[in-house]
Amino acid sequence: MTVSGPDTWPPAPIHTKRLVLRESQARDRPAIIDLFASEEVGTYVGGAQPREELERTAAAIPGRRFGFFTVELDTAMIGLITLDPHSAAHPGHSRPDLARTELGYMFLPHAWGHGYAAEACTAALDWFAAARPGEPVVLTTQVANESARRLAAKLGFGEVERYHEHGAEQWFGLWQPPGASR
Numbered sequence: 001m002t003v004s005g006p007d008t009w010p011p012a013p014i015h016t017k018r019l020v021l022r023e024s025q026a027r028d029r030p031a032i033i034d035l036f037a038s039e040e041v042g043t044y045v046g047g048a049q050p051r052e053e054l055e056r057t058a059a060a061i062p063g064r065r066f067g068f069f070t071v072e073l074d075t076a077m078i079g080l081i082t083l084d085p086h087s088a089a090h091p092g093h094s095r096p097d098l099a100r101t102e103l104g105y106m107f108l109p110h111a112w113g114h115g116y117a118a119e120a121c122t123a124a125l126d127w128f129a130a131a132r133p134g135e136p137v138v139l140t141t142q143v144a145n146e147s148a149r150r151l152a153a154k155l156g157f158g159e160v161e162r163y164h165e166h167g168a169e170q171w172f173g174l175w176q177p178p179g180a181s182r
Contacts, residue, residue: 009066011131016123019116021069021081024061028070031077031108032062040109044145046166071107071120078116079107081124086138098160098174099136101128112147121155129177136176143169 010023024032033054035041042048063070067083086095086102103125107117128137139157141148149171157173164170 011127014069014123014127016119018073019078019120019123020072021120021123021127022072024063024068024070024080026061028077029058029060029062032080033058035080035106035108038109041106044142044148045106067101069120069124071116073111073116078111079105079120081105081120083124083128083137095138095160095172099138101132101135101137103137103139103175117151118154121151125155125175125177134177134179136174139173139175141171143171145171 013020013022033051036049036054037051039048063080063082069081069083070077071079071081082104083101084104086099103121105117105121111117125137128135138160139152139155141152143149143162152171152173155175157175160172160174162169162171
């Protein structure tokens with residue numbers, strides 16, 4: 001895997017066994033709107049957003065920023081991975097003493113249950129570990145989202161704490177890159 005400097009974007013597309021992680025393109029806009037408008041996807045992330053509003057407000061190329069990967073299967077976008085700043089200025093629970101970056105992911109419902117999220121998140125974390133050696137990553141999900149907690153464990157995130165926010169119990173985990181001290 002070729003890695004650019006820690007803050008250069010976009011990196012070259014990342015190829016896994018079945019997927020490609022790449023920079024967002026204009027052709028991804030309809031699938032990204034579908035993703036954010038999906039009732040199923042919105043279950044643990046604050047609900048679906050109104051499609052009409054998304055159609056009106058979504059950028060021509062959504063997510064064109066550092067840490068935003070479109071996940072592609074057979075040339076079709078099936079989800080996204082984000083590596084976003086995690087700091088006291090970030091809304092929601094924050095533990096900047098643990099990490100400066102938070103992993104997020106969302107996949108279209110037809111892509112669930114095939115291991116794509118694990119494959120894509122592993123590739124994104126590998127890229128991140130090479131781009132920012134030694135830097136840990138955090139992840140937050142609702143405790144009720146059992147599949148997300150299973151994926152977090154599979155990826156190597158360890159539970160740091162639970163807390164109540166947004167009307168639900170939240171799970172907060174930490175991932176240390178290979179070779180990093182805990």
